[in-house]
Amino acid sequence: MLSAAGALARRGILVRRLDALEALAGIDTVVFDKTGTLTSDVMxxxxxxxxxxxxxxxxxxxxxxxxxxxxxxxxxxxxxxxxxxxxxxxxxxxxxxxxxxxxxxxxxxxxxxxxxxxxxxxxxxxxxxxxxxxxxxxxxxxxxxxxxxxxxxEDIRADARETVTALKACGLNVCLLSGDVVAAAQRVASRVGIEAFKGQCSPQDKLDFLRDCQLQGHKVAVVGDGLNDGPILAAAHASFAFGQAVPLTQAQADFLVAGSRLTDIAGALLLARRTLAVVRQNLWWAAIYNAVCVPLAVLGMLPAWLAGIGMASSSLLVVLNALRLTQTRPWQREN
CATH class of the missing domain: 3.40.1110.10 (Calcium-transporting ATPase, cytoplasmic domain N)
Structure with missing residues (x-):
């Protein structure tokens, strides 16, 4: 987890809760705010x-x-x-x-x-x-x-459509919730490739939408930057806010994106999935090693010096496996 958090930090994404990486890995739905998130924050x-x-x-x-x-x-x-x-x-x-x-x-x-x-x-x-x-x-x-x-x-961010496409390629559902009129929300949604959208949403409407998704068994991540996004960010399984977001919104987010690249959202998701895979690999290795070597040591069939070398090697292998997370750029897929 620390290796993944360090890799994201070098990319300009601050992880405020390490357990949010595990939650992010299981996400199947991403909800975007419109103004200041999919569109430029300058009007x-x-x-x-x-x-x-x-x-x-x-x-x-x-x-x-x-x-x-x-x-x-x-x-x-x-x-x-x-x-x-x-x-x-x-x-x-x-x-x-x-x-x-x-x-x-x-x-x-x-x-x-x-x-x-x-x-x-x-x-x-x-x-x-x-x-x-x-x-x-x-x-x-x-x-x-x-x-x-x-x-x-307002202008749509240059990488908005690319980000939506990348998230869909990961098998995610992508939605847009906006407090603006339906026509304005539809215009942005169609240009970035989002089919599911809602306009004229109050903060309570957004929160109700999130809870309905969660009741249906979906794991939801939310990306927002406005004061009215605070409740939905706090209630989501994982949440993102940008560096220019209002302080209250930043305080509710699990991940803070220092820059303005929307593609970092997809990158963080890919890295979270890889992180969980590495954690499982390390747990399986530790379980297999202990299941084999501990009984041998108890029966006296494994010398103490060899057991010590084996334990050190096992720990080194786990660390090296975790360090792989820092070598591959998180916003690129592994083949």
Whole structure:
């Protein structure tokens, strides 16, 4: 196990629990989050639609006042679009509703008495009719009306399809769960080769999906990076988070991927399977050696010096067999 953990560490994958390697070896299903996992964690603000009488730049400034309090990629895109000045809008009493959005009192800088109760997030959270847009949308509303819709453009990671293909080649089922609308989830799923997907998932929906899979006897690994992925990561048999994930998500993950290579997920799985095979080989060797040599030593048919050499050689063989895990690149298959 230590040899495998060392090999993964050199590849930039930190193993937080050694027993997670054994769990990973038995996985038959992998569940991916969409935003920031299969897609790039950097989004760009695209089209903006606002209510009559509201300026688009002002809407972005108001939205970014809330977004500054979140680490979600969509929030970072709004903050980047508003710029460092933020046009003088501030927020107080900010509450982040996991998987839904943000709510707060927003007011112009220096005019704290004129506050607006705003919500930023999903259509359901903002009380806006859901749409079938194939792009990610974030909505802004006050306590009575819709104010603005922000369309965010996201790129699929270059190695996403390669990773999904590699996991399927290992005999795994691959699923996609997303909090975005179904059309956006379907667009990403079709481009990376995932047939099973669900959109508009709350953190509880994701957790229910995982538990249903587990009740059916599946061993599930989860890959995520958002705050709303924390519960499902904690409940999975094995879980991955990337280095740019929020701290709470990293704390729940069994494996932390320092880089942004999705292919490392497939590599870790292959190495976990090889590790378990080596452990079984070593256990069988130890059992056979003890079954043969211990009775001979008890009967006096095996000299003490020869028994000592045999024990040392057996231990050396076990260590050398384990060290094979450090020689083969874990993201490559053994022939």
């Amino acid at each position: 760009v603000l695209g089209q903006i639609r606002v209510r009559a009488g509201l300026d688009a730049q002002q809407a972005v400034a108001m939205a970014s006042a809330l977004a500054r309090h979140s680490l979600h990629p969509a929030s970072r895109a709004l903050v980047e679009a508003a710029g460092p000045a933020n046009n003088g809008w501030l927020a107080s009493g900010v509450v982040e509703h996991h998987g839904l959005g943000l709510s707060a009192l927003v007011y112009p800088d220096g005019v704290a008495g004129q506050t607006l109760p705003l919500r930023l997030g999903s259509a359901k959270f903002c009380g806006v009719p859901a749409t079938d847009a194939a792009v990610m949308q974030v909505f802004l509303s006050d306590d009575k009306h819709w104010l603005a819709t922000f369309e965010l453009e």
